[in-house]
Amino acid sequence: xxxxxxxxxxxxxxxxxxxxxxxxxxxxxxxxxxxxxxxxxxxxxxxxxxxxxxxxxxxxxxxxxxxxxxxxxxxxxxxxxxxxxxxxxxxxxxxxxxxxxxxxxxxxxxxxxxxxxxxxxxxxxxxxxxxxxxxxxxxxxxxxxxxxxxxxxxxxxxxxxxxxxxxxxxxxxxxxxxxxxxxxxxxxxxxxxxxxxxxxxxxxxxxxxxxxxxxxxxxxxxxxxxxx
Numbered sequence: 001x002x003x004x005x006x007x008x009x010x011x012x013x014x015x016x017x018x019x020x021x022x023x024x025x026x027x028x029x030x031x032x033x034x035x036x037x038x039x040x041x042x043x044x045x046x047x048x049x050x051x052x053x054x055x056x057x058x059x060x061x062x063x064x065x066x067x068x069x070x071x072x073x074x075x076x077x078x079x080x081x082x083x084x085x086x087x088x089x090x091x092x093x094x095x096x097x098x099x100x101x102x103x104x105x106x107x108x109x110x111x112x113x114x115x116x117x118x119x120x121x122x123x124x125x126x127x128x129x130x131x132x133x134x135x136x137x138x139x140x141x142x143x144x145x146x147x148x149x150x151x152x153x154x155x156x157x158x159x160x161x162x163x164x165x166x167x168x169x170x171x172x173x174x175x176x177x178x179x180x181x182x183x184x185x186x187x188x189x190x191x192x193x194x195x196x197x198x199x200x201x202x203x204x205x206x207x208x209x210x211x212x213x214x215x216x217x218x219x220x221x222x223x224x225x226x227x228x
Contacts, residue, residue, distance in 0.1 A: 001134075001156070006105040006127035008033040008064075011051060012134060018047035019054055025223060029055040034102055035088075037068035038136035039113075039120035040079045045072065049084045056087040065102055066091045069119035094121055104128070111147035113138025116169045122147060132156075132228070133185070137192065140164065140175035148183045154228040155185040156220075158192035162200045173197070173205050180215055187228060191220035 001012040002022070009032050011018070022029055032055040037045050055063060066088040072079050073093060085091050092100050099108040109121035115138040122144075125132040131152040137160070148155070157179075160170035173190070180188050190206055197205070202219035210217040 002027060003125065003132065005125055005130070005132060006103065008102055008105055010034045010036055010102075010105075010125075012036045012123075013038055013044035013136070014047045014051045015043045016046040019050045022051070030057070030061070032063055034063060034065040034067070036107065036123065037066075037072050037080075038123060038134065039069060039115060039118040040072035040075075041118050041137070042079070044136070045079045048079070049081055052084050052087045059083070059087045062087055062089045064089055065100070067094055067100055067107060068092075069094045069121065071119045094119075094123075096121070111144060114141060114169055115139070124149070124152075130228070135171070135179075137170055139166075139169045140171055140178075144175075144179055145182045148179070150183055152183070152185045154187050154189070154226070155180070155183070156189045156191060159190040159202075160192055160194045160197060162197055162205065170194075173200075173209065177209055177213065180209075180217070181213055184215060186216065187226070188215060188217045189220050189224075189226070190217070 003010040003012055011032055070093045094109050096109050099106050104127055106126045108124050110124050111122050113120035120136055120138050123134045133148055133152045133155045135157045137158045157176045159173055159176050161172040163174055164172045190202055193202055206217045206219040
């Protein structure tokens with residue numbers, strides 16, 4: 001996910017193929033200012049080294065910020081190379097209660113997720129009166145109904161299943177609907193689909209949710225571009 005926000009370009013969770021997708025969409029890695037990782041799983045971080053290598057011209061021109069949980073950066077089995085970290089002026093560990101400043105943008109973790117094998121957080125990006133919230137992988141729990149500010153401009157949810165599945169640590173469309181009914185975002189995007197979700201047709205799932213809630217809900221598609 002490429003976020004152009006507050007005059008900055010931030011790539012969030014550069015998973016497999018991210019560098020190729022950047023070029024396919026006519027974007028330029030050297031325009032990046034920051035990299036944010038929600039958690040260490042490879043479907044969210046596998047291309048971080050390639051993206052940073054391209055964005056920094058092999059660490060010759062450092063990016064402003066890398067923000068990621070401890071176990072992605074340090075821990076027993078980090079997923080960001082020491083060499084890759086040299087491509088940043090500042091490397092920060094995502095920690096509840098902290099805020100991270102990127103010029104006029106404030107980034108803060110809102111709630112830790114229950115996600116097997118990875119320290120994971122919902123993240124809020126705010127700039128002036130605009131608020132974007134990214135809700136990555138994790139099992140639903142009741143505190144998530146109260147973790148988010150009301151009426152954010154955009155929320156992106158990793159919505160893996162149609163219905164809750166206690167065998168996996170991922171949100172479902174039913175979980176998400178409970179959250180947005182409470183939070184009432186101006187726009188909601190569903191992404192990160194399992195085969196179960198794809199068979200249910202994400203566009204239809206989003207349309208049905210929109211009808212039930214009266215809120216703007218869309219399903220992500222490859223190359224989708226949104227303004228908010």
